[in-house]
Amino acid sequence: MSTKVVARAPLTFYERTYLPTILSGLKVTAKHFTDTVFRGKTVTMEYPEERWVVPEGYRGAPYLVKDQEGAIKCVSCQLCEFVCPPKAIRITPPGADGAPADRTNAEKMPKEFEINMLRCIFCGMCQEVCPEEAIFLQKDYSLTGESRAEMIFDKAKLLKLGGTHGGVQKWKHKLEGAKAQEVFPV
Amino acid sequence: MEFLQYLSPSTQFVLFSALKIFAVFGVVMTAVAYAVLVERKVSAWIQNRVGPNRTAPFFINYLPVIGPFLVRLGIFQPMADGLKFLLKEDFTPNYVRKVYFWIAPAITVIPALMTVAVIPFGSTLGTEKMVIADLNVGILYTFGIVSLGVYGIVLAGYGSNSKYPFLGSIRSSAQMISYEIPMGMSVIPIFLVAGSLNLGDIIRYQAEHGWMILKQPVAFVIFLIAAFAETNRLPFDLPESESELVGGYHTEYSSMKLALFFLGEYANMIASSAMMVTLFCGGWTLPFVTALSTPSSSILIGLLHIGVFFAKMALFMILFIWVRWMLPRFRYDQLMDIGWRRFIPAALINIVVTALVVAFLHD
C-alpha cells in the first residue's frame, strides 16, 4: 500500500462560516486592484505602443546581409535553399552570363533570392548552413501583409531589411593573398 | 408644461407611465451595457491587466484631454460589443426543439426587466412619483416575477436538446427554487418591522428610523447571498459553470440569443441591487441630510434623489462584480447545504425573533 490516507483536520466554527476565505479573497483582490489602478503595475503590455525587448539570439525572420563595404555576401551556392525544411527559400542563380558578384574574387551572386515568409518556420537552418555568413535570423517577429504575394520577400527587400553584418571578408583576404603570391619572387 | 392641464387625469397617467417606462427601460439597458464594461474593467484590474481601452469613435479626436482618457476607460466599448452581437450570425443548431430554443432567451429577459417596475428609484419629480407601479404588494410582485425567470433557463436547457445545457438547466432550477425560499423568508422581518408591503412605505420608514441593514443584518446577509444564487453569479454560477458544463444552459446559443441571456443576467443583478438598496439601504434617502430624506417638489432635489439611488445601486453592482473575481465556485452539495440547512433555519429564527420583539414593543 503506497497510498497514505491523511486525516483532514476538522474545520473550526469560524472557518465553517466561510469568513476567513472571504476575507483572504478580499485582501488578495484588493491588493491587486490597488496595484493596478494606483501604482500602474500591470503584467500585460499594450502591444503596438509598447514593444518587448527582443533577447540576443532570438530567431526572428531570416534576412540577407551585406558586408562592411556594402557588398552582397551571398554567393548563390543554394545550400540554404536545399536545407530549408519548409522550402521557403528560392534562389535564381545568375547563369553563365549573369552579372558578376559585388565582391571581387567572389564567383557569383544570386540573380534573385526569395523567402516566402508564410512558409518560413524560423528554424535557423539557413543561417547554420550558410558558408558565407550571408543570411541571419534577425529580430523581426511581427510580419504582416495584405496578400500572399506581399509576404514573399525578394532580394532587394531582404537586403534592405537585413542591413550590414561585417565579417572576416575571406574573399578579400584571398585576393590579397593571391596578389601577394603574384609578386613573390620564384 | 401648460398643455398638461388640459389633459384628463387618466390620459396624464398613461402619458407619464409611458414616459417613466421608456426612461427606466433605457436606463436599465444602458446600465446593463456598462455593467458588462465594469465587469471587464474590474476583472482586468484585479488580475493586473488593463482591460478594454481601444474602442474609439471618430469624433473622439476632437476632444483634447478628455477623449483619450475616456477611450482608455473603455467608455465606448459597450457600443462595439452590442453591435458585434447584433451583427453576428444567428445560428440554430440541428436537432434543437426550435420553439423552446427561440423563446427561452426572451423568457429570461422579460421577467428580469419587469421586476424593475415596482422599485421606487426616486422620490418625486415635480408632482410625479418616481416609481412605475406603486403596488401595495410590491415585494410579492417582484418575487412572483423573479420566480418566472427560471423558466427561461429550464427551457433553454430543454430546447437545446443537448447534455450540458440540460444538466445546467436542471441545476439552475433546483438552485433557484431552493434560494427563493430563504430569500422570501429573509424579507419577512422587514415587513414586520416596517408594517407594510409597499416599497415606498419601507423607504419612508427607513428615512425616519434608520436603515434596515442595521436593524436586520441577518436578513441582509441572507438576502445578499440568496441574490447571488438567484442571479447565477459566482460563487453560485453552477448553471453555467464553464469548467464542468462547457457553458451550461447557453452552450448551444450564439449571437443575439446568447446576448439576451447575458442581458437577463445583468438585468437581474440590477434588479436585485435596486431591491437591496430599497429594502436595506434606505432607497433614495441619505441619513443626516434632511433635504435628501424627504420628498420635495423641487426638480433639482428630485434629481438628486435619483442620483443617490443610482449611486447606491452602483455600489451593489460593483460588489456583485468584485465577488465574482474573489471567490471560487461552490460545490453543488455545499450550495444546497447552505441554502436548506443554514439559511432557511436562520431566516425562520430571524422571523420568530423579530415577530416577538415587534409584538413586545407594540404592547
Added chain:
Amino acid sequence: MPQFTDILFFGLAGLVLLFGFLTVANPFSRNPVTSAMFLVLTIVSLAGLYVLLHAFFLAAVQVLVYAGAVMVLFLFVIMLLDLKEEEHRRLKSGILAVGSLAVVAFVGILLATLLKAKPAASAVAGRLVEGDTAKLGTLLFENWLLPFEILSVLLLVAMVGVILLTKKDLK
C-alpha cells in the same frame, strides 16, 4: 373606463380557456413539457383575472407559488422522467367516458354555485380580499383560523409522507 376592463376580462378569460384546452388536448403536440408550459400560461392568465378583481395579493401569490415553484418542479420531473410513451398513448373509450362524466359533474357544481351565489355578497367578499394584505391576514387568522390551521397540518402530513416514501429503506 368600464369598456376597457371588460375587454381585458374577456380577453384573459378567453386566454385561460384556450391555454387550459391546449394543456390537456393540444392538437399540435403531445409533448408533456408543452402541456406543462401551457398550464403555466393558464395560471398566469388566471393571475391576470385576479388583478382585474383588484386581488393583487392573490395574483402575486398565484404566480409566485403555482407558476414559479410548483410548475417548475413539475417541469423538472417531466424532463427527468422523459415520458416518451405519453406521446404515443391513444385515448380509450372507457377513460373518455369517465373523463367526460367528471367534466360534466364539475361544470354542474360550478354552475349551481354560480346560480345560487348572491351578487351582493360576492361583491363584499371581493372588497375584503382587495389588495390590502393586512385585511386578508386578519380575515384568515380571526374568522377562519381553524380551517387555516387544518390546512397547514394537512400540508405537513403530506410533507412527512413524501419524505417517508422517498426513503430507500424503511426500518
